[in-house]
Amino acid sequence: MFSALTKLADKPFIVGYFLPVLLAAICFVYTAPESYLPTLKDLSKTKDIGDLTFFVLAVWTFSVLLTEGNYWMYRALEGYFGPLNSKNRLKNRQERHMYLINKISTARFSWQKKLDQLIDTKNPSEAQRIEERTAYDQYLALLYTFRKRYPKDISRVRPTRFGNTIVAFESYPLQVYGAESITFWPRLQAAIPKDFAASLTDAKSQVDLFVNGKRTAIPS
Structure with missing residues (x-):
């Protein structure tokens, strides 16, 4: 269980999932109408650690949820279903x-x-x-x-x-x-060198960044 939790805070997760959601959240905060979500824009000016912690936890939670739908996003972009099919x-x-x-x-x-x-x-x-x-x-x-x-x-x-x-x-x-x-x-x-395995993981996280960035940009 703890090993699974550490994967939700490692570099591939941060680059491939957390970063796209964070960028989408920031864009949403700054582009939302003032009358629609005024408290979100105030969040960028606040110095309250509690509010910032809530924001980061919310982004992290959405990032975790994003991992659940990542497979289907890949399939859609590959053209197995959806408008690209x-x-x-x-x-x-x-x-x-x-x-x-x-x-x-x-x-x-x-x-x-x-x-x-x-x-x-x-x-x-x-x-x-x-x-x-x-x-x-x-x-x-x-x-x-x-x-x-x-x-x-x-x-x-x-x-x-x-x-x-x-x-x-x-x-x-x-x-x-x-x-x-x-x-x-x-x-x-199990046999490839650790450095090579790390380079493959980095490449995969970059693809995840592209895929999830496209996904989070749609509602934005």
């Missing part, structure tokens, strides 16, 4: 998915052709080597872009860029290493 959006993303696949195939064919020419030539020139290397770099750049933005299977394409990035992140280990991320990740967490 649009057939037109999905169609556009699928078309972009196929466009990149075709570009990758063309780039691979071009590189393979130059590589074969390089192999068949007894004394290839420096220009041929540069052309082959350039074609290979272009192919790798397209492949990297595709794997970063989209899943391999078109049936997993989501209608939003955020959703496709999440799915691509989940499917990348399977494409590159042949390992299912959802299955192996809990085991890897």
